Amino acid sequence: MGLRNKVGILSEAFAHDRLYERMNGTYGFVAEILEFTHKNGRKMAAINAKAEKDAIDNVVNNAGKVQKGVRFKMVALDKKIESYRTYDYIPYMKDGKKSYIRSGRIIDVPNVTNLSKFDATVSTTLPKGYFLPKSMKSIVEHLRKQGVKVTELKGRKRATGEVFMVEKLTTAKRKFEGHNMATVEGKYVAKTQTFRKGDYWIDMAQPLTNLAFYMLEPQSDDGLVSWNFFDNYLKSQGVDTKTVEYPVFKYYSVR
Secondary structure, eight states, rough: OGGSSSSOOOOOOTSSSOHHHHHHHHHHHHHHHHHHHHHHHHHHHHHHHHHHHHHHHHHHHHTTTTEEEEEEEOOOOOOOEEEEEEEEEEEEEEEEEEEEEEEEEEEEEEEOOOOOEEEEEEEOOOOEEEOOOGGGGHHHHHHHHOOOOOOOSOOOOOEEEEEEEEEEEEESSSTTTTTTEEEEEEEEEEEEEEOTTHHHHHEETTTTHHHHHHHOOOOOOTTTTTTTTTHHHHHHHTTSSSSOSSEEEEEEEOO
16 A cells, blocks of 8 residues: 555454454454544545655656665664563474464563564666556556556657666465566666557656556566566566566656
8 A cells, every 4th residue: 555655554363362352353443443534534635645746756856866675674673662462472392393382371572673664675766667568468457457557659759768687587486375476687778769659658757656666677576577477478588598678668768
């Protein structure tokens, strides 16, 4: 929801509680959220609107000048959680290894490190937009399903920017939610290219600019590359034996 410039609220019940306890806890949490939004709805809507305007203004004013993160790591906040309430766990040995089982006793753990901050480990330049060839229609359809504005060209456009050269494609051996998650290694190289009628244009000065960026950047840790949308294309181009151009053009100027 943050990538959509919206306040996000996640409701999760404690997994080890009995079903009736989880139901009661969830009911109480949702009731409180509804009460809070009833009282603060206009303020929340204003926060959302400002976040959307700031995202668009960032593209208009800073495209080609600033770096944005695409891969991240968790880091600790400066302030620790003074007291964290949780269940106590009882250690025991199994097959020569120490394991733990939850007890019914609730305890307060002092000074818990709060890993609620994320720092970028890989960053890349924010573009004015992207171009995709008409052969990438399936990618465009998925972007549109998410609400990203994509324009089909009616004429020629010549863009100056860069393309990512994929030097290595790696897929995870273990599946996650039915996918062998993919990562690519490589580098951006400068390029000028002409796009024609039927190709696709994404102007990043739009409300879902952050979502489009995170989905299309090839090194994003949760983008379309990660979820195997480009596997077939890259393999058909011979990525296992040579460097292959990622079929999404990132531009900084266009005419």
